[in-house]
Amino acid sequence: MVHNKDKARFTEALLQWFAANMRALPWRKDYSPYRVWVSEIMLQQTQMERGVTYFTRWMQRFPDVRSVAEAEEDAILKAWEGLGYYSRARNLHKAAKKIMTEFAGVFPADYDAIRSLPGIGDYTAGAIASIAFQQNYVAVDANVERVFSRLFDIDTPIKQKENIAFVHRTAQELLPDGKARHFNQALMELGALVCSKKARCEQCPVQEWCEAYRLGIPHERPVTAPRKAIVSLEVATGLLEHEGHIFIQKRPEMGVWAGFWEFPGGSVEEGETPEQAICREFMEEMEFDVTPREKIAVVRHGYTTYRVNLHCYLLGLKNGNTAPVLHAATESRWVRFDELDAFTFPAGHRKLIDLLRGGLQWQWLREAG
Template sequence: MIHDDDKERFVQALLGWFSVNMRDLPWRRDYTPYRVWVSEIMLQQTQMERGVTYFNRWMGRFPDVAAVARAAENDVLKAWEGLGYYSRARNLHRAARLIMQEHGGVFPCRYEDIRALPGVGDYTAGAIASIAFQQDAVAVDANVERVFSRLFDIDTPIKEKENAAFVRHTAQSLLPRGKARLFNQALMELGALVCGKKARCPLCPVQQWCEAFRLGIVQERPVLTARKSIVPIEVATGFLVHQGRIFIQKRPEMGVWAGFWEFPGGCIEQGETAEEAVRREFMEETEFDVVPREKIAVVRHGYTTYRATLHCYLLELRGGSDVPVLHAATESRWVRFAELDGYTLPAGHRKLVDMMAGSLQWQWLQGG
């Protein structure tokens, strides 16, 4: 437990540890508001190593807010492809345009204005305000919640409203004035490197204040709410090839993967084979009568609460027109296999393309 007369010692121990153990991350080399903002949005739901790769690539493509604002949404989504949770990219794009229009291209520094940007919540606003502008704001992410749940032995679900309020209030009471940039990053770094899901207590610089460690129940904290069960689904899709080109269609602007390009397909219904499903889906979505030539791949991909198994076929038109009648998609194209790299695809479909690029069947996809 951290008593009032221990607060300064606690902070000194934490910051001393951070000064030695902080990771060399690209956004820590230059704390501009834009770089901090992009890193915080990108690291939501993204592992650090992957985030570093995408951050460097993003900065090469969009070096400042103006570059993001000028870009078409499809270009922004393409740069984001593979990170998932694409609403983050759309919100970055919307926020960049808002900054250009309402703030003259200058990233806002007031917490309230930062919080008002699309896609920015309490944590992200606090992180930007403290790390980029060195304001005395707290930034509580999952790492900080885990650290505090152990320090103070919080024995009810950490996401409960009263616990969230306690963590924010306590973090604010510990925050050393003028050092929020270091303090917030140190807490998050501690949660990432030492006080992770599998705690490394012997390495902890604040172990002496940890109530869960004193009680021997570190691995029982934090208490989590029950996770939603993963729902398995079976999906049939395919590469419809005609005159050396593959058919793709664009999803509606609302809903899952809004505005992405895809290969038609859908869930396999009860009592239906994958071949029957892919024929039905193409007929329902495009009115194409297709013939499965062969099954070429099975790919598994997880998203939100689903675990999808994609059964992919090489398909031919049985006959008739090669002009689709679209019932849900907004646009369609016949493209060469190599051109698919220029389109933003759902992650499962991108896996199919990458798999086929290294296979023998790709020559047939090229019309050979």
């Protein structure tokens, strides 16, 4: 346990370890608020290696707040494609516009102003205020929660309100004045590299203060609440081909995958086959009378607590009518296969495109039009 008299020794051990072991991450070069902000948003729900790749590409495409604010939403979503949780990208876009109009293009340093930006909650505001501006705020992410659950042997679910409050309060008490940038990152880095899911206690700089280590139970911490049940979904989608062109449509600005382009389709209803579902969906959504030519694949993908089986078909028009009546989209196009890359698709549809790109049997489609 870290007692008051030990605080300085604890933080010193942690900071020394961080100085010697921190990873060379691109946003650690200059700690500019813009780069810290983008990295924090990007790394939520994203593995570090992937985050670094996307971050580097993003900075080439959008080097500053202004370039984000002035971009079209389609370009923002395209740069985010594959990272998931797209509301993060939309909020980055909105926040950049707000910084341009309300803060004269300068990233605000004041905690409340940072917190007022779209997509920024307590954690991210604390991370930016401390890491970019060296202010005395804590930044408690899942790594820090895990470290504290072990240091203080928290034996109830870590996400419980009182435990979260305890971790925040304790982190704030331990925070050395003026050293928030490194202290917060050190705790997160410790959770990522040493006090990870499988704790490497033999390498730990704060082992002597760890209650779970003393009791021999790091693997029993953190205590987690029971997981939410996984829901299986059967969905059908169709690649409607006509004279070498494929039909795509843009989803509305509200709801799941808002503003994304897609191959139309929808859930397979009870008593329906996927073929029946796809024909019904094309009639309901575009008033297209289609016929399945062949089944391409069943693409499996997951989002939040859903596991989706996406039944994918190649379709043809029963009559020559290529003009849709749109009931579930804001716009539509007939495009060649090689033009699909210019549009942002949901993960399952992107997998389908990759599959078609690889198969010899789809060469005619890739070269058509």
